[in-house]
Amino acid sequence: MTWSILGASLAAHDLAASRHFFGTLLGLGTPRAVDPQTLAFGEGLRLRRPGRMLARRGGDLLGPAGARHVAIEIDDLHTVAGNLGKAAIPHVEADPAEFGRAAIWTLDPAQNLVAFCQRQRSEGDAGWHVHHVNLPAADVREATAFYVEMAGMTEGRWQAPAARGDFSIDPAELAVLTRGTDNSGLHIIRPDPGFALRNHFAHNPSIGGHPAFCVKDVGAVKARLEAAGVLVSDAGVYAMANMRQIYVLDPVSNMIEVNQVV
Template identity: 40%
Template sequence: MSWRIHHVSLPARYVRETADFYNQILGMKENSPPWKAKERGDFPIDEQNVAWFDDGKTQLHLARHSGNFCIDNNFHIDPIVNGHVAIEVDDLDAVRERLRSRNIYFADPGNWALNGVEQIYVMDPASNAVEINCRPR
């Protein structure tokens, strides 16, 4: 199975100040997120809460924690509070099966937030939130 880093999401209490740092210091251009219209997850997506950088290969997301993410989205994993890494794989069903066979809990919202991307969320043994995603074949 192939994989690549899709994005890293960093928590940011002050999203605009943090986004300005990445823009002004590293020259990273902020982009608009490709949210799923009306079907995305329930979290605030205005520019005070989310910033998005994409170089065409890898993305950096900055997100301010809403406080109620798990309740609002019926997740037992909060990928925003401490950030997460997102790994894109070519066979998400195989990953789901491996997790199930080891009795490892994962949130499986399907195509939840991003256009054309299925996502699952799991905690690794070091308690890091990991998004594993795949574009439909």
């Protein structure tokens, strides 16, 4: 089945600060206002100010968790919905206005919120794109099997540089669901508390998940961030072959990766 990462959504309690961070410092351009609480940078990133609302369903108390999710384009949404139904995995239809197309919400085994969306877009060149979205999972194999079995996604082999950093590429600890050989797509990782210390980073990208944006000049992005006083971990080429990576926290401490093919 054909699929791709449509984008990621992050919580943003201060939309003005986040607009400047992503639009100017990262260079993602001018966003559009989806509604008074939501900004969109192309199809790849949505920033949503969470509302102060609670709802009770059975024994569960639900809050504004939908501000943070990954959206995956799929060419046969009907099949995905059928697979979820056969497996008795809870899922609900998205509001038609949410993604401008048919979509369904569900949770993967690691409790990551996922939207599967019917494919309809054409590719464009905005100077950047979503390279991957990283999701945490205590049981990497269980989470990976969900995407393979429910959405027909394909697990690939991690493409690491010859002199890689200090991290494990054991499939039980790190998996990549990809359509290519550049590690793009969906990353599933077991959180590793010592990751940053061993690699001499100020940030730990293995914890909490993150979107990764591929740009044409990551050095220029780093310079703008540091000039604005933002702490940057420059990982160089350490995890993915031919890919320089930097890590930062956005204004509300969402982990963000920016990378460039080198």
